Amino acid sequence: MTIEELEQIAKGVQLENAKYEYEVNVCMDLACASQGAGLLRDALVKRADASGKKVLIRKTGCMGPCSSGPLVRVDPDDTLYAKVKDSNAEAIIKSLGEKPVAELQCDLNEHFDKQVRVVLENAGHIDPEKIDDYISRDGYKALLTALTEMTPNGVVHRITESGLRGRGGGGYPTGLKWGTVAKASGDLKYVVCNGDEGDPGAFMDRSVMEGDPHRVIEGMAIAAYAVGATKGFIYVRAEYPVAVSRLTTALREARRRGLLGSGICNTTFNFDIEIRLGAGAFVCGEETALLASIEGRRGTPKPRPPYPAVSGLWGKPTLINNVETYANIAPIVRSGGKWFFNMGSERSKGTKVFALTGRIKNTGLIEVPLGIKLWEIIDVIGGGVPGGHKLKAIQTGGPSGGCIPADMMNLGVSYDALMAAGSIMGSGGMIVMDDTSCMVNVARFFVEFCMTESCGKCIPCRAGTAQMYTLLTRICEGTGTMDDLELLIELCGTVKDTSLCGLGQTAPNPVLSTLKYFKNEYLEHIVHKRCPAGVCNIAGATAAEPAPAEVLA
Amino acid sequence: MAAFTPPPLPSDDKRWKIVAGTMRKNGFARHALIETLHTVQSSFGYLDDDAIRFVARSLRVPLSQAYGVVTFYHYFSLKPPGRHTMTLCAGTACYIKGTDKLIASAEKHLSLKSGQTTRDGQISLMTARCVGACSRAPVMICDGEVAGEVTDEQLIAQLERWAVE
Numbered sequence: 001m002t003i004e005e006l007e008q009i010a011k012g013v014q015l016e017n018a019k020y021e022y023e024v025n026v027c028m029d030l031a032c033a034s035q036g037a038g039l040l041r042d043a044l045v046k047r048a049d050a051s052g053k054k055v056l057i058r059k060t061g062c063m064g065p066c067s068s069g070p071l072v073r074v075d076p077d078d079t080l081y082a083k084v085k086d087s088n089a090e091a092i093i094k095s096l097g098e099k100p101v102a103e104l105q106c107d108l109n110e111h112f113d114k115q116v117r118v119v120l121e122n123a124g125h126i127d128p129e130k131i132d133d134y135i136s137r138d139g140y141k142a143l144l145t146a147l148t149e150m151t152p153n154g155v156v157h158r159i160t161e162s163g164l165r166g167r168g169g170g171g172y173p174t175g176l177k178w179g180t181v182a183k184a185s186g187d188l189k190y191v192v193c194n195g196d197e198g199d200p201g202a203f204m205d206r207s208v209m210e211g212d213p214h215r216v217i218e219g220m221a222i223a224a225y226a227v228g229a230t231k232g233f234i235y236v237r238a239e240y241p242v243a244v245s246r247l248t249t250a251l252r253e254a255r256r257r258g259l260l261g262s263g264i265c266n267t268t269f270n271f272d273i274e275i276r277l278g279a280g281a282f283v284c285g286e287e288t289a290l291l292a293s294i295e296g297r298r299g300t301p302k303p304r305p306p307y308p309a310v311s312g313l314w315g316k317p318t319l320i321n322n323v324e325t326y327a328n329i330a331p332i333v334r335s336g337g338k339w340f341f342n343m344g345s346e347r348s349k350g351t352k353v354f355a356l357t358g359r360i361k362n363t364g365l366i367e368v369p370l371g372i373k374l375w376e377i378i379d380v381i382g383g384g385v386p387g388g389h390k391l392k393a394i395q396t397g398g399p400s401g402g403c404i405p406a407d408m409m410n411l412g413v414s415y416d417a418l419m420a421a422g423s424i425m426g427s428g429g430m431i432v433m434d435d436t437s438c439m440v441n442v443a444r445f446f447v448e449f450c451m452t453e454s455c456g457k458c459i460p461c462r463a464g465t466a467q468m469y470t471l472l473t474r475i476c477e478g479t480g481t482m483d484d485l486e487l488l489i490e491l492c493g494t495v496k497d498t499s500l501c502g503l504g505q506t507a508p509n510p511v512l513s514t515l516k517y518f519k520n521e522y523l524e525h526i527v528h529k530r531c532p533a534g535v536c537n538i539a540g541a542t543a544a545e546p547a548p549a550e551v552l553a
Numbered sequence: 554m555a556a557f558t559p560p561p562l563p564s565d566d567k568r569w570k571i572v573a574g575t576m577r578k579n580g581f582a583r584h585a586l587i588e589t590l591h592t593v594q595s596s597f598g599y600l601d602d603d604a605i606r607f608v609a610r611s612l613r614v615p616l617s618q619a620y621g622v623v624t625f626y627h628y629f630s631l632k633p634p635g636r637h638t639m640t641l642c643a644g645t646a647c648y649i650k651g652t653d654k655l656i657a658s659a660e661k662h663l664s665l666k667s668g669q670t671t672r673d674g675q676i677s678l679m680t681a682r683c684v685g686a687c688s689r690a691p692v693m694i695c696d697g698e699v700a701g702e703v704t705d706e707q708l709i710a711q712l713e714r715w716a717v718e
Contacts, residue, residue, distance in 0.1 A: 030686045034699040066688030200644030203685035238591065238628050239684055277591050279626030282682065296584035297618070298625040355687055357646035363688035395645065429687075431645050445648050449682075455625075 001258045001265045003144050006135055013136035020056040022096045023075040024048070025124060028059045029207060030242070031066035031364070036086060040070050043089035051093050061211015063124035064115075066364035068106050073124060082106030111362055114381050116343065118351045119327045120367045123211040128246050131253040134214040140259055142333035146222050147267045150333075155226035156182055159329070161337030163349035168194055168285070168322030169397060169426040170502075171348075171415040177319065180309040181227040184317035189229035191220050191271075192313065192320040194290055195236040195243070198282040199398030200449065202429030204353040205323035207365050209236065209243040212327070213250035217273060219326030221260065222333055224271045227319050232273040233294055238280065247275055282399070282453035286501045287320045289455065300457045301501035322427065324353055345371030348414035352425070358395075358432035361386045368413070375409035378432065389434035393517070397426030399446045399453075400506030402513025403439065422513040424506070438535035439518040440525055444472040446510035450503060461504030464495035468511065475522060478529040478538035485522060489515065557581065559611045563603050568596040572604075576611055583614050586622055590629060599630045627682070635670040635677035637715045639695050639708075644683030646690040655691055656680060658705050662712055676715050 017023070026032075026041045041057060048055040063071045068082035072092065081092065081104040088104055095101045117123075126133035134140070146155050160175025181189060193216060197205040209216060220232050236244050251273055254260045262270040276294050283289045284299040291313050293299040312318025328350060332340045344350050348370040354377070357363045361383035368377060374394060378384065385391045393403040402423035404411065411417055415425050433442065451465040471488045474480040492508035499505045515522060524532050531538055559581060562569040575592040579585030589612065593604045600623055609619035623629045641647075641656050656667055659678055663671055670677040686692045689701025695711055 030684075030699060031688050031701065034686060034689055034692075034701045197685065198682065200648075200683035201646045201687050202683070203687055206685040239681065277588065278628075279587055279591070280628035280682065281626050293587065294584070296582075296586035296588075296614075296622070298621055357687040357690060358649045363646075363690075365688075398645065429645065431649060431687075433649055437649055442649075445645070453682075 001140075001144070003141065003148070006140060006144060009132055010136040010138075013132045017056065019054065021054045023056045023058060024092065024096075025058045025060045025063075025073045025075065027061070027063040027069065027071040027073075027124060029062035029066070029211065030203075031062070032069035032071055035069045037070040039086040040072070040084055040089060043086035044072075044093065047089045047093040051096075053093065053096055055093065055096065058127050059129075060126060061123045061128050062120075062207040062365050064120070064364050064366060065106075065108055065111055065362050067362055068108065068364075071124075074100070080106055080108065082108070108362070111366075111381050111383065114372070114376055115367050116351050116369045117367050118331050118340075118343075119208060119215075119324055119353050120212075120365065121331070122215065123207065123365075126212065128211050128213055129249050131214060131250065131257060134212070138334060139214055139330075140218055142330035143218050143221050143225075143259065144265055146225055146333055147265050147269055152182060152226045152228060155222060155333065158333060158337045159226070162332045162340035163337075163344075164325065164328055164332065164340060165348065165415060166322060167324035167328070167352065167427065169400070169424060171425060174321065174325055177309060177321070178223065178226055180307075181229075181317050181319040184310055186317050188231075188316050189227060190313045190316055190318040191224045191227065191229040191232040192291070192294070192308075192318055193220055193232070193234040193326055194285065194287070194320055194322045195234055195240075196278045196285045196290060197237060197240075197323070197427065198285045198453075199400075199427050199429050201355065201357055201395070201431045202398060202427050203355045204365060204428045206240050206243055208323050208327050208353070209240070210246050213243075213246045214254065215327045215330060216247075216323055217250055217254055217260070219329035220273060221264070221271050222329050223319055223321065223326065225269055227317075229319065230270050230272075232271065233276050233313070234273060235276045235278060235284070235290055235294060237278045239278075244275060244277065251275070281455070282449070283455045283501070283503050286503060289501070290320070291318065298455070300455045301503075303500060324428070343369050345412055345414045347416055348425075352413070352428060354428045354430045356382055356430050356432070359385050359387075359389060359391075359434040359436070360432040370414050371412045373409070374404065374411050374413060377413070377430070378409060382432065385432065385434045389436060391432065392435055392437060393433045393439065395423075395431040395433060395442070395510075396429065397424035397506075397509070398429050399449045400424060400502065400509055401426045401429075402509045403433070403442065403517065404513075405517040422516050423509070436533055436535070438476075438531050438533035439514040439521045440472065440476055441531075441533075441535050443511045443514045444469065444476055447472055447507065450507035454503065454507075458498075458500035458504060460495045460498040461500065461507065464491055464499070464504070465507050467491055468495070468508070472511070475525050476531075476536045476538075478525060478536070480526045482526060485526060557613070560607065563607050569607075571596050572608070573611075576608075581612055583612050586612055586614055586619060587626070590619075590623060594629060599633045601631070632670070633674075636675050636718075637696055638677045638679060639693060639711065640679040640681050640684075641667070642684050642686070642690070642692040642694070643680040644687060644690070646687035647683075647692055650690040652691040655693070655703060655705060655708055659708055659712065662709055675718070676712065
């Protein structure tokens with residue numbers, strides 16, 4: 001495979017597509033599929049055949065605004081239809097070449113205007129099961145450019161220059177990590193993709209793996225070239241069967257095209273990827289636990305150093321990055337580090353994909369330049385909180401993150417700003433809470449999660465989260481005392497400081513951040529034995545009625 | 554050293570051949586333990602003692618280690634599932650949208666706790682950490698079919714349909 005051959009394939013796809021006058025793209029992602037996108041697609045195919053018009057019906061990955069699903073986009077006019085039913089198929093096919101179907105058109109301009117699509121540039125535009133579709137949108141060009149025109153060092157340099165930071169949540173500079181693995185000695189090195197998206201409330205990685213799997217593979221291959229690895233693993237949750245099947249297809253296709261395997265693109269570079277299934281353990285998102293799981297063992301973490309970059313899979317130097325990090329690589333190699341560096345904020349470059357969910361009008365997948373204000377995400381892209389309810393907090397970072405209160409909506413979304421606010425960027429779950437959520441209960445929910453997911457290797461996490469859960473339960477049930485609260489705060493510090501891995505070290509975050517911003521809710525439960533949001537079942541409690549602020553201060 | 558001969562298949566059930574296929578594909582390497590257990594579970598629906606023993610012996614992994622792996626990961630089940638399975642997502646977005654009430658309601662309707670199967674073996678009630686369909690929360694999966702924005706009525710109706718089958 002050469003650049004010319006890639007261009008040939010791309011041209012072939014264009015010629016093939018030119019046979020059709022219209023393209024009807026149907027989003028087949030989980031959210032749309034659960035609303036009948038499959039039936040809709042069948043109906044569209046039937047109607048298109050019957051109409052005699054030259055229509056290409058394409059199954060695509062996630063288009064973004066899931067709450068408006070099932071979504072259909074008609075090209076070349078770029079008309080987006082929302083909440084389409086199979087009974088609408090006839091009208092849509094009939095409208096081709098005429099006026100769009102007005103009643104199905106959705107007004108999501110504001111939703112899209114604030115977004116910048118880098119990682120999601122192909123989502124909704126290509127059939128994820130067709131490698132040629134990916135190639136027709138500049139796919140694998142970056143890999144070929146890297147292999148034929150750049151040195152491995154040059155690639156590492158470009159990634160460093162871009163300022164890309166790890167998208168799994170930690171935010172470690174990607175270029176620096178790559179440089180460390182590249183410098184590590186040893187002729188056998190591994191590249192691992194962390195697709196164990198365990199954060200409840202996050203589905204960015206699932207959508208990327210399902211909607212544009214080749215992007216991940218290309219990113220990994222470039223990484224392997226840069227660090228000198230010959231073997232890669234993608235670790236995917238078993239709960240994502242569609243992602244597994246799409247990746248399996250994509251790997252087979254890439255091998256068939258000579259983009260994986262030995263002597264890739266007539267160079268001496270050899271690289272292949274295997275898929276490994278997770279088995280439902282949140283802790284396996286932690287890199288050393290993930291590596292143990294790939295080796296077929298219990299997913300328990302190891303103390304670092306040594307870091308995987310030096311001694312990882314089977315003791316060999318291992319580069320481990322998140323799905324979204326790899327998905328950013330090809331565009332950076334293609335368009336240059338400076339292009340990426342110019343997007344985003346001071347110390348957080350580029351864009352970030354978020355899964356916007358919870359009490360918000362437009363739920364779904366969004367991609368925004370870092371530095372964007374929280375209110376822009378909530379009010380403009382998200383369309384605000386529905387049902388006349390009041391925004392209370394935004395939860396980011398999953399069980400390792402925290403809650404940002406409604407009065408901090410002017411916060412710019414970046415690694416550092418979120419950290420300073422007591423939360424973390426995390427992998428990109430963004431859950432909106434309104435006045436129907438009790439923050440003590442939310443904290444208890446996350447602690448319960450960490451307690452069940454603790455691997456049990458170190459005591460602070462195993463026993464600490466269990467004690468935190470007991471204390472929080474007592475407070476939620478109205479039997480907590482001020483001493484319990486004090487003990488809880490002390491325990492949070494101990495668990496945070498002394499746990500072995502990220503799971504335990506961050507488990508207290510949801511408690512600490514809700515205590516920081518919503519202490520009055522804790523006090524309401526303890527002092528007045530009532531739950532202001534009316535969520536907790538407190539025996540003998542009367543209807544919630546907020547206590548005067550001065551009592552609580 | 555004599556070449557390793559894997560133990561004979563536990564029975565002539567064809568599904569064992571699929572399991573053996575996974576192990577062969579991975580060269581009977583120890584690190585194929587989790588992959589193999591996945592194959593057993595997807596073929597048989599769960600992992601019983603015989604299966605774990607067979608896999609451990611075939612991959613030359615201590616039985617304690619195999620059992621340790623099986624019980625460590627939530628995805629693996631030691632009990633056979635019911636004829637139908639309802640999985641309620643208990644991820645954060647679903648929790649914010651009231652999945653706990655749905656779980657309580659299903660538990661009450663079936664008189665069991667989540668993770669259990671009805672006595673007649675008809676329905677298993679499970680919870681999931683997150684299935685990644687958060688934008689449609691609360692979410693339930695009925696025999697693999699994902700349904701979003703689930704209401705209590707919908708859930709009970711589904712359980713009643715299954716019960717009379």
